[in-house]
Amino acid sequence: MPQARRKRRSFLLLVDSAEQQVAKLLTVITAVVIVAALIQLTIRVSLALIYTDRNSYWLGDGLIKILGDLLTVLIALEVLQNVTSYLRKHVIQIELVLVTALTAVARKVIVLPAGSENKPQLLIGLGIASIALAGSYWLVKHSSPLDSAARQEEWSSQSNTERAIASQDADLSSPGGGDDGLESRADHPR
Numbered sequence: 001m002p003q004a005r006r007k008r009r010s011f012l013l014l015v016d017s018a019e020q021q022v023a024k025l026l027t028v029i030t031a032v033v034i035v036a037a038l039i040q041l042t043i044r045v046s047l048a049l050i051y052t053d054r055n056s057y058w059l060g061d062g063l064i065k066i067l068g069d070l071l072t073v074l075i076a077l078e079v080l081q082n083v084t085s086y087l088r089k090h091v092i093q094i095e096l097v098l099v100t101a102l103t104a105v106a107r108k109v110i111v112l113p114a115g116s117e118n119k120p121q122l123l124i125g126l127g128i129a130s131i132a133l134a135g136s137y138w139l140v141k142h143s144s145p146l147d148s149a150a151r152q153e154e155w156s157s158q159s160n161t162e163r164a165i166a167s168q169d170a171d172l173s174s175p176g177g178g179d180d181g182l183e184s185r186a187d188h189p190r
Contacts, residue, residue: 023087030080037076041069064111071107078103098137105129 048062078100085093109126116122 020087023083027080027083027087030076030083034073034076034080037069037073041066041073044069061114068107068111071103071110075100075103075107094140095137098133098140102130102133102137105133 045066048066078096082093082096082100085091085096105126109130112122
């Protein structure tokens with residue numbers, strides 16, 4: 001039995017290490033995307049200032065394109081924040097994910113091309129998505145902050161491997177030995 005436990009721990013350590021490496025790679029890729037998007041935005045704004053009639057470009061579709069590019073950079077920054085937050089705390093922060101999704105939907109609404117008012121299904125879909133995301137964000141922000149903050153702090157102080165090992169140890173010490181893996185996990189926060 002102790003050897004089986006050691007094998008599980010080494011396997012979990014390997015999985016945790018691989019997970020960390022993937023998250024680091026995603027961080028680097030996201031940083032490259034942000035730099036490329038910033039360069040593109042800077043070039044577009046510079047060219048718009050130098051080579052176009054300022055009144056016509058900055059009041060029409062040109063402004064919408066620049067706002068779209070700007071919001072794309074913001075969305076990429078939020079994704080980077082999500083990944084780095086996961087690297088630091090080993091917890092997916094649902095508030096960050098919802099804010100990123102809200103920003104993406106807002107960007108889509110802003111950059112809708114002319115004539116989109118003739119597509120009611122698209123407009124209804126974007127409206128429903130906006131309301132659902134805003135409602136979800138409100139629910140997350142207003143759901144028992146004391147309980148979730150305490151659980152978050154306790155959970156973030158452990159690595160994924162430590163949590164998995166503690167969960168397995170608790171299962172093995174339960175009646176029945178935890179061999180079937182079907183015990184209730186109500187006592188273990190997620």
